[in-house]
Amino acid sequence: MNTSRTHTLTNGNNTELEPGFCGDWLDAQHALFQLANLCMLISFLTPTNFKYHCFFLRIMLNFGFLLSVIWGAVFVCMTDIVIWNAIFLCVNSVHLVYLGYKVVPERFPKALEDVYSHTFKPLKVTRKQFKEITDFGSMQVLGKGAVYAKQDQTKTGQKLSILLKGRLKVTYDDCFLHSIELNHFVDSPEFDNSSVSCTEDTFKVSVSVVEDSLIFTWPQDQLINYLSHDPILRHIFRQLIGKDISHKLYEIQERLMANPSYMDGINTRRSSMVNVRHGIVSNSTSNLAKLNCLQGQLS
Template sequence: MMTLNQTLSQNDDTEPHSDDAQGACADWREAQHSLFQLANMCLILSFLTPNKFRYYPLCLRIFLGTGYLFFSLWSGLIVCMPDVLIWSAGFFFVNLLHLCYIGYSMLPSRINKDLDDLYKKLFEPLRVSKPEYDCLVKVGYVHGLERFDEYAKEGLTPCGLKTSILLKGRLKVQFEELLVHYIEGNQFVDSPEYDFTNRTLTSERSECNSPERILLSDKRDTYQVTISAVEESLLLTWSLDKLSQFLQSNPALSAIFQLLIGKDISDKLYQIQEMLLSDPECPLARSNQNYQLRTQTDSHSSQSSLLNL
């Protein structure tokens, strides 16, 4: 290394200095070390990475960091330039920190995986685009329920405030301490209550054009069942007010959402009917009649929540 420095100094001393060659390279030196060439190749790759590429920020920081690492090795081990070494090492560590941040933010979390599964199983078959689905998810929030936690309490929890989809886990629905059915992953938690509230509000709007009067006449009903977690569960929940505003601005997505609600109610009724047919003498037979009647929206309407699906 010392020999190389002495050689460079001698070359500097022996360089010709003439007025004719001023501003031009009269004597070219040999190419620098391979580390220097690799460093510049990495910089070129970082500049050539297309910004439309999905992982553009990650690739940019990887190539820049690798390039400055090679510059640090070249300046510290080959040419022994402390100022170049300090600057190159500084750029390397800054890129390393930024790379760690980007990598951490891009790691697929368990929640994102569950949301992707929900999209693929429920919304993608109905041709809902991923950006539309992401906007729908952003309107709500994801939260968990521990085992035995209650999502809704019979006769106490008001309807019309929220609606949810179960992302992961299992819930059970009870009416007067009798098991009605279970709720599995990617199913709506309270589709009958949502349908009841939505139709009630629609009926009120058709009878009253004033938003203030609608708000004053809105009397919240309560859940007629108890919904609790059988195991640790994860839910995607929407505030009904925010969800309604979002769906009003997206008619196509609103129609798909209502379709999913209707299908979910039909599946729940089918599950209940199978349970009753398998054991007609069970205590649920009498209680189930009250449960179905309670989830109907209007006795004078030809489109009730459950019977006409």
């Protein structure tokens, strides 16, 4: 076999070059080639502490691959350069789309955006977590005068709602107890009681609509099942529910302190203010101690 065969390479100026050593160096390639490599250099120099480091790196690589394809196809007419860089461009573009999908924040309707920002975001709930937990809930419009729950008739243990717009009021035997404002849970005491006791009961208060309102409602069984697979989010929900109940109870207590006689007409009223909002105190006052602890942790 003849191992001394000599091959020659030619550049754009038809100058023959011996393989294996440089001989005369070629002139610098086209400016497009230099720009392509500059883009790749910038991508590799992107600091890792930059928030969108991976995203920016792949964008710059894509520019480099694209410019290399143009340079190979238009100026040097080399098929292998075009094909390889086109492959790199396609593969990197797919990864870039995936990264873009991850970078773009989850979007919610404006009403849910407000409740996320004010209630869930401060407790480090991610947009992805909030999106997942709202996927199986639904919004409901309640007109002025509508009844969300009727005393001794509406069953508990069915749902948990949060007020997104408007205002509701809670009454007991036609006596006003407290209002429900934006971003507050509508039936947190009933939810807490039914999820702990696992028994079906009825609302001990009436909840009605003072002005046109919008609520977001979770089916209770689905919510509890979802939270059972996410201990951190379950703990956060417990804190939110506890704080919400505490807020409702202390609002009643403040009203009683300001006007001790305003509930004298209620025959079933007992000394503890907890028993006024009956949903969480069916048999004991142990929940009050828990709520007081939560109030201290979250204040």
